[in-house]
Amino acid sequence: MKRRNFLNICAAGLAALPFSPWVAAMAGPVKKSRYKIAVIDLMILKRQKLSALPLADEIGADGLEVDMGGLGDRPTFDNKLADPAVRQQYLDKAKELNLEICSLAMTGFYAQSFAKRDGAETTVGDCINTMKLMGIKIAFLPLGIQGDLVKKPELRPAIVERLKTVGTMAEKAGVVIGIETALDAKGEVELLNEIGSKSIKIYFNFSNPLKAGRDLCEELRILGKNRICQIHCTDEDGVWLQNNKRLDMKKVKATLDKMGWKGWLVIERSRDAARPRDVKGNFSANTAFMKTVFQSRF
Numbered sequence: 001m002k003r004r005n006f007l008n009i010c011a012a013g014l015a016a017l018p019f020s021p022w023v024a025a026m027a028g029p030v031k032k033s034r035y036k037i038a039v040i041d042l043m044i045l046k047r048q049k050l051s052a053l054p055l056a057d058e059i060g061a062d063g064l065e066v067d068m069g070g071l072g073d074r075p076t077f078d079n080k081l082a083d084p085a086v087r088q089q090y091l092d093k094a095k096e097l098n099l100e101i102c103s104l105a106m107t108g109f110y111a112q113s114f115a116k117r118d119g120a121e122t123t124v125g126d127c128i129n130t131m132k133l134m135g136i137k138i139a140f141l142p143l144g145i146q147g148d149l150v151k152k153p154e155l156r157p158a159i160v161e162r163l164k165t166v167g168t169m170a171e172k173a174g175v176v177i178g179i180e181t182a183l184d185a186k187g188e189v190e191l192l193n194e195i196g197s198k199s200i201k202i203y204f205n206f207s208n209p210l211k212a213g214r215d216l217c218e219e220l221r222i223l224g225k226n227r228i229c230q231i232h233c234t235d236e237d238g239v240w241l242q243n244n245k246r247l248d249m250k251k252v253k254a255t256l257d258k259m260g261w262k263g264w265l266v267i268e269r270s271r272d273a274a275r276p277r278d279v280k281g282n283f284s285a286n287t288a289f290m291k292t293v294f295q296s297r298f
Contacts, residue, residue: 034262035253035294037233037287038063038102043268044279048080053093059283060291063100065140065266066090068127071108076123081130091134102264103138103178103230104131113146115158121165124177128166131175138230138264140203141166142180149191150182160194167197178203178229184214185222192227201229207269210235210246217255225261233290234268240282241270242289249293265290 039061046052047067056064069078080086094101106127114120127139143149149156163179170177180203181188188202202223209219220228235247242249256262267290271282 033295035256036062036100036102036264037290037294038065038100038264038266039283039287040065040067040105040266040268042067042105042107044283048078050086050089050093053090053097053099055280057097057099059280060287061099061267061283063102063264064094065103065105066101067105067107068130069108071106071112071123075119076126077106077108079126079130081134082126087130087134101134101136102266103140104134104136105140107140107142109147110142110144111146112144113155114141114143114162115147115155121162121169124166125169128169128173128175128177132173136175138176138178138203140180140230141177142203143182148182149187156191160191163195163200164197167195167200170199171197175199176201176229180205180208180232182208184209184212185219188223189227202227203230203232204228205232205234205268206247206252207232207235216247217251220252220255220259220261225259228261228263230264230266232268233265234270237269237271237276238273239270240272240289241267241286244270249290253293265294 039056039059041047041049041052041056041064044052044055044059046055048069052064052066066081069080071077081090090101104127106124112120117123124141131137131139143159146152147155147159149159163177166177176199178201181191183191192200192202204220204223206216209216233241235241235244241247267283267286270286272278272285275281
């Protein structure tokens with residue numbers, strides 16, 4: 001473990017009792033861990049900014065999820081990574097800091113309709129091309145409010161057809177597109193079967209079953225290890241992950257261990273209500289806690 005990560009974990013731990021920072025400090029080498037912890041440039045207020053990488057390092061994360069940029073009325077994302085010079089800066093800085101860029105995120109689709117937006121497949125194709133150029137294997141695609149298949153089931157045929165197209169593109173590129181839906185786990189299994197692509201998987205979010213009153217661990221078991229490409233290990237803002245009474249992280253880890261799943265756990269929200277703008281404090285505390293649970297030797 002890097003010395004600065006050791007110090008950050010200890011500092012965050014001391015400020016974030018009751019868990020012990022020394023447990024996190026005893027974590028084994030990150031590269032040998034089956035679980036790695038990341039943060040998101042958008043959520044640490046560094047969307048498509050190179051400075052997100054050193055901040056992620058200061059926070060103590062193992063990696064960073066980089067957003068593709070805003071979408072709005074543009075034909076595609078406002079993607080600075082389309083510039084070869086900017087891409088290389090990201091790759092060089094990540095290597096210098098011994099950080100991984102674990103995934104790209106298409107958060108522009110939270111408020112856009114993947115089912116109805118003209119050229120949505122081409123827009124996702126721009127993300128896939130960036131993934132290839134940067135050697136990134138996973139991208140996050142939220143179906144969002146406009147693609148809520150619970151409230152708008154009539155959109156299902158269009159979404160399935162478009163995801164089939166995207167799946168073919170992703171397969172050719174050797175990458176995976178992780179979708180987030182409003183469906184429960186059984187519904188997501190049915191959706192993935194209908195799409196029929198090994199390159200379309202679920203990007204699981206702890207917050208979704210918790211908000212809906214579903215059993216989080218049962219949802220994980222239903223999906224199984226091969227359908228989950230990555231996880232947003234988060235809940236709604238209000239309290240840090242260690243203080244969240246409805247999210248038993250040790251039970252979650254035991255479930256994932258038993259499933260045989262491994263991969264990236266990406267912290268999205270779970271900011272303390274008393275300090276919502278304290279980016280470093282909130283994300284350092286959550287990262288340190290996740291490492292005590294998922295990377296401890298004990």
